[in-house]
Every structure is written in structure tokens, then in C-alpha cells.
Amino acid sequence: MTTATTAPPALQPHDYLNVDALLSDEERAIRDAVRAFVQDNVVGQVGDWFEQGTIPRELAPELGKLGVLGMHLEGYGCAGATATAYGIACLELEAGDSGVRSLVSVQGSLAMFAIWRWGSEEQKQEWLPRMAAGEAIGCFGLTEPDSGSDPGSMRTTARRDGDDWILHGQKMWITNGSIADVAVVWARCSDDGKVRGFVVPTDTPGFSAPEIHKKMSLRASITSELVLDDVRLPADAVLPEVASLKGPLSCLNEARYGIVWGAIGAARACFESALDYAGTRIQFDKPIASFQIQQQKLANMALEVNRGTLLALHLGRMKDAGTLRPEHVSMGKLGNVNAALDVARTARQVLGGNGITLEYPVIRHMNNLESVVTYEGTADVHSLVIGQALTGISAFR
Template identity: 70%
Template sequence: MAAKIDPLDIVGIDDQLTAEERDIRAAVRKLCDDVVMPDVAEWFERGELPDVRGLAKEFGAMGLLGMHLEGYGCPGMSAVDYGLACLELEAADSGIRSLVSVQGSLAMFAIHRWGSEEQKQQWLPAMAAGEAIGCFGLTEPDHGSDPDSMRTRAKRDGDDWVLDGRKMWITNGSVADVAVVWAQTEEGVRGFVVPTDTPGFSAPQIHHKMSLRASVTSELVLDGVRLPADAVLPEVTGLRGPLSCLNEARYGIVWGAMGAARSCFSAALDYSKEREQFGKPIAGFQLTQQKLADMSLELTKGTLLALHLGRRKDAGTLAPPQVSVGKLNNVREAIDICRTARTILGANGISLEYPVIRHMNNLESVLTYEGTVEMHTLVVGQTLTGHAAFR
């Protein structure tokens, strides 16, 4: 007799996961159910994440912060383990996954990959435990997709560095203890480890967002920030540094987008079985079933793609253009799933009593950050043709 099919996993992707991977996924899901889901709709409605440090410590205690890094208090888990965690975190809320991604895949990864031993020892154990929060300063008010044109400057003054400039749309900025800031120097783009209590550093919070509302988003202002010589990340010069970090974060998004999609698909599926029109549940109408079938197909394909890329990452064979394929496809399809789910819920789809409108709004930001649709399309196009069409 055939095994019963799970409507949320119609082709049995779980069969491709190890027992340990399924256990990790279940543990992250339970943590989100316990500490995020009871309040996240209210946080979104109010436009705040009231206890970032408390959440960071909860995530740190579970080993979610820098979980795919090794040493310095990091658990050194696999890329697939990390991807499954991102899926569950974003099934709760994109802002929650962003908190973890920025901490681990951007700020911690930059220090772990490009920092000195002293920088690693100073910051990584506390960040892994959630006792210190990090942010990552690359995007500027006028320079997003073209980071080589950034205006933030770092100049030598004796043995010190002096930083001046602005960064924009920085997750965790207003609550961070340390910022990894990228700046132009005479040598090229360099990264700096900036304690946020350094004079001249400030991080005003950005308000009036209609997306990622359960997340702290800030501007970074660097006004004559003086740092010692050992504040620079010593192991990299040029855009290779920040772009390597972005690739780590994009990988998490490939999985996370499928978490948001699963949440909306699940809500729509349940609602369709309960909502009656013309004397029967709307799940019994052909057009509703077409929507559900299409959503299920794209959720399945996107999750399989994420798992495939995760296995390649663990094998050391994952190339940056392959991450672009995953980010481009999965976020685009996740938004379409959420919008289709909204139509099944009708007017209830815009209510925060359901997760759909929250995920829809959040994914509008996810579509743009860590590389826009246009940029990832051109990365794929260059890979296919051998011609760069960025300029």
C-alpha cells in the first residue's frame, strides 16, 4: 500500500533528508512556534521588533548564529542544516530570518573569512552566543547594485583609519554592537570592524516601512570615525570581500523564500477546505484546485532546487551563478505563491489574522535585497552567453 502523501511535501522531499537534518528542522520550527509565532503579527503591525537581544540569545543558545561556521563558538553545521533553519525562520517571518542571516552570513562570515585572529577571538564567540549583535554596511543611499561606486571613504591618518560616509537599509544597525563597514581606500575597497560605540558612529532607525516591519532597519552614519590600524579586515582587498559575504546570505534566501511560500500555501490549503461557497468548500472547485496545484508545483521545485544547491555547497562545488539561479527563481516564485494564496483567502487574505499579506509584503524586500531581479538575471545571462551586460 502506498504511503500517505503529505500535501506540503507531495513528492516526498523529506526522503532525501537525513534523520539529523529533519531533527534540526523540527527544533528550529518548534523554537519559532514558541518564541516568534505568538507575537510576530503584532510586531509587524506595530512596525517593531521589541526584544532583539532576547531573540538573539534564544537563537544563539540553539546554535543558529553562524551555524555553518567552524570554531570560535560556532557549531560548524552543514549548508543543508543552515538552509533548513533559514526555511523555518522565514516561514515565521522574513525579518526573523534576516536577523539570523545578517548576523551569521554577513557580519560573522566577514570576520571569520577575512578577519585577523584577534578580530575573530574578540567578536565571534559573543556573536555566536547572541551576546553581541552585528550588522553589515555595504549598501549606500545612492549605490546599491553598483557597490564599486560607493562614496564611503577610509583614509589613513598616521597609524589610524578615519571613516566618513553613509550606509542605508542596514538590518540590525540600531541595535548592533559591531558593524562590518566597507569603504573605498587608496588600495581599493576594504572592510573595517567598527565597534558601534566609537565616536562619530550613529545608526538612526528607518521608520515608515511597509515591508520587513518585524525587523530593525537603519542608516549608518560615519562622521570622522577614527579606528586603529588593526580594525581593517587584513585578508582581503577589493569587492571580492563583500561579494563573498553576499553570496553566503543569498544562499540562505534560496531556502528562506520557500519557507514564506510554504506558510502561505499551507494557509490557503487549510482555508480552501473550510471556506464554503455555493454549498461546498471552495477546495472542491476546479479553479481553486488549479491554483493549489500550481502553488504546490512551484513550492516543490523551489525546495528541490534549494536542497540541490545545499548539497553542492556542502560538496564544495557551488558556484556563485548557481546561487543567483536559486535566489532569482525561488523569491520570484514565492511571491507568486503568496499572491495566489491571497486570492484564495479573498478579503481575509489582507488580514494579519493570517500570514499571507505579511509574507507578501516582506518578500517585496527579499526580491530586491542581496541582488535585485535584474542583477541576478544578468548574472545568469552572462553565465549562459559569456557576455557581461551590466553596463
């Protein structure tokens, strides 16, 4: 038995378990680059974006220059980064705001991934290089007003008319919808009942994307309906490599993986804000960090942030090794988003009245996470996915 003779490194409040040591030099470089971008281009402005209910479209080309749009895809101007590197980027982006990470996630893991995985070579060549550069923005049309957790009940239809396809229906809660240049829309075909994906340029007659207003969450993000009023598309608009729900569900699994990381970025931002505030806020002639109950809150927040980061990193290594299953991603999303919500709510309490203002990031992240816990699979649905994996019994039907 050997005993280490070197002293352990000093504790770092912002990296309590020294997760940094588990990253490669390349992963740290990507983290630092994305963190610097967020600090320079998001942190100072995002409170105003949130208050105004918008995100500047011109942010997309800057994200393209950073190399994070479709960064985990190969070829067509994409970076070909590892899954872990992509996750690290999602963490840093969401530490800025969930809306920024959503823009990147919908672009790369939903719209671009759908074309990259299931599209024709012509579709890939036409769209992916421009989307990777942020010159073209994509959206992903699956959810409907009456079809959320059960996408198989979708009512949007695609019917043949000669060589053309006619799409008719409505999609709901679509990130990037009203600023998109292209939409990947999923519809049930009237001839055989199969679900197919369609690449729909948003200037096609009959397509419209009215923006959804009066949101109290994800306000620094564009959310829209998609209305497809007998949209006529040529035969080559269909994604040729899939004709089932496997298509959209594979895309959702890619995006959910990014959320596993991103939620912890939001949690980290809330924890760091609370830690800093507790050390500088004076009450009863001393900083509130000196009181036991505040230290307990900080300790619990640090626990969740570090535990969630390790979970995300482990899933990233599994994804890079080819051993990650969708059920694993469900556990990651369920655990990390719920943990992030707990951290955000606790941080809000530490900041007291200041916790409800946009001068601090906490209430913004807290509100955003109420959407993150619902979209791309609700917490309830992911619990049932895990339950089925544990018991072998489906509780969905």
C-alpha cells in the same frame, strides 16, 4: 529489469514529493528543532511585531541558544553545521517571518562570516563567540543611498591618519543597524583606491544608526542608516585578509544562499494557510476547495513550493560538495523568490478579504517578499548574472 513490489507511501499535502526522505536524520532533527522554536517564539507574536514595526532584541540570545547564529561556521562557539542544515534552518525561520531569517542571516552570513573569513585571529576571538551566543549583534554596511546594485561606486572613504583610519560616509538599508554592537563597514581607501572592511564597534564616536521608519515590508525587522562622521579607528580595525570587492561579495553570496531556502519557507507558510482556509471556508454550501479554480491555484502553489524546495536542496548538496558557484546561487535566488511571490499573491486571493489581515500570515509574507526580491541582488541583476554565464557576455557595462 526489476519492478518495485512495495506500495508507494501515501501522498502528504504538506510534503507532496516526500522531500523528507531526502534528508538525513540529523537534518530532520535540526528542521524539527527550528520549526518548534518558530512555532513557540515567533508565530503567535510576529503579527504584532509587524504591526508595531519592531523585533525584540532579546530574540537574539534565544536564537543563540538554538544554535543558528553562524551555525555554518567552524569554531569560536559556532555549530559547524553543513550548508544544507543551515539552509533548512533558514527555510523554517522564514516560514515564521522574513525578518527573523534576516536577523539570523545578517548576523551569521554577513557580519560573522566577514570576520570569520577575512578577519584577524584577534578580531575572531573578540567578536565571534559573543555573536554566536546572540550576546552581541552585528550589522553589515555595504549598500549606500546611491550605490546599491553597483557596490563599486561606493562613496564611503577610509583615509590614513598616522596609524589610525578615519571613516567617513553613509550606508543605507542596514538590517540590525540601530541595535547592533558591531558593524562590518566597507569603504574605499583614499590612498590606493582599494575596498577594505572595517570592524566598527557601534559606540565609537562619530558612528550613528538612525532607524528607517514608515516601511511597508520587513516591518518585523530593524532597518537603519549608518552615518560615519569621521569615525576614528585603530589600525587593527581593518579586516587584514582582503582588499577588494571580493570581500563583501563573498559575504553576500553566503547570505543569498540562505535566501534561496528562506523564500521557500515563506511560500510554504502561504500555501499551507491557503490549503487550510480552502478546506474550511464554506461558500455556496460547500468548501471553496471543491471548486476547480481554487484547486488549480492550490496545485500551482504546491508545484512551486515543492520545486523550489528541491532546487534549494540540490544547491545545498552542491555547496557541501564544494561545487556551488555564485552563478548557481543567482539562479536559486531568482527562481525561488519569484516563485514565492507568485505563491503569496495566489494565496492572498484564495483567502479573499481575510488575506489582507494580520490574523493570517499571507499578506505579511507577501509584503516581506517584495523586499527579499530586491535585497542582496535584485531579480534584474541575478538575471544578468545568469545571462552572462549562459552567453559569456556581460550586460552590466
